[in-house]
Amino acid sequence: MTETAVATAQGREVVLKTERLKKAYETKTLEPIVALEALDFEVFRGEFVALVGPSGCGKSTLLSLIGGLLAPSEGELTYCGQRIDGPRPEIGMMFQAPVLFPWRTTLENIFLPIDVKKESRSDHRGRALSLLETVGLTEFADRYPGELSGGMQQRTALCRLLLQDPDVLLLDEPFGALDEFTREAMNLELLSLWDGTGKTVILVTHNIQEALFLSDRVFVMSPRPGRLTCVVESELQHPREIAMMHSRSFQDSVFEVRRLLGVA
Numbered sequence: 001m002t003e004t005a006v007a008t009a010q011g012r013e014v015v016l017k018t019e020r021l022k023k024a025y026e027t028k029t030l031e032p033i034v035a036l037e038a039l040d041f042e043v044f045r046g047e048f049v050a051l052v053g054p055s056g057c058g059k060s061t062l063l064s065l066i067g068g069l070l071a072p073s074e075g076e077l078t079y080c081g082q083r084i085d086g087p088r089p090e091i092g093m094m095f096q097a098p099v100l101f102p103w104r105t106t107l108e109n110i111f112l113p114i115d116v117k118k119e120s121r122s123d124h125r126g127r128a129l130s131l132l133e134t135v136g137l138t139e140f141a142d143r144y145p146g147e148l149s150g151g152m153q154q155r156t157a158l159c160r161l162l163l164q165d166p167d168v169l170l171l172d173e174p175f176g177a178l179d180e181f182t183r184e185a186m187n188l189e190l191l192s193l194w195d196g197t198g199k200t201v202i203l204v205t206h207n208i209q210e211a212l213f214l215s216d217r218v219f220v221m222s223p224r225p226g227r228l229t230c231v232v233e234s235e236l237q238h239p240r241e242i243a244m245m246h247s248r249s250f251q252d253s254v255f256e257v258r259r260l261l262g263v264a
Helices: 059-066 106-110 112-116 121-134 150-163 180-197 208-214 242-246 248-261
Strands: 013-025 033-044 048-052 074-079 091-094 168-172 200-204 217-221 228-233
Touching (some): 013 200, 033 200, 106 121, 150 180, 180 208, 208 217, 208 248
Parallel strands (some): 048 217
Antiparallel strands (some): 013 033
């Protein structure tokens, strides 16, 4: 634990913390649009948290604030006790679109952040190949994005993120555009990687079942301006299997989140 880390009474390290966090967007002709308001929460090291809420409630805005891509209008946002005032190497982000360069092979796309930082590919080659093997893409290392399925492209984007070895993974609906079967496979892949690395993960999703299946806790947000209305804990044990989603307790949790969102 770092000297600046914050520990709770239970001894769990607080990695991310917000206090009265607010984000408002200025407009030319109208009053400012308040995306987030009075947001207070803590995320612990190694925890998997999912954010759910209606469209426009500020979920993606919150990820951009944590990632240092946006600045808060009011309040505090900290990583291990240090104020987030810009992008940090300890915090990585993955979006819904894989954003792969079509002229780069799978392996070359994974090396992109290494190239941007002008570091030696050879120093990271072993880990890159290991990640490819973990997600089943070893045979596709020299293929181009146009030769990959949607799931393969997302696996490539996930490897690119993990090669940077961030402490916190911010995932903004990374599997939203995939078909149901590929999405389930990617969910299991993500859980396996999370179990093996102990990373802290924050996932934005509109899929309530996905949120409850993947996460330790689900943060339920209100319509704009986004506030944290409730936290629902997942009762599923690890390791998790798709069949668990058919249990009565799981379905009860899904109904509870739907009720909190007003869609039951």
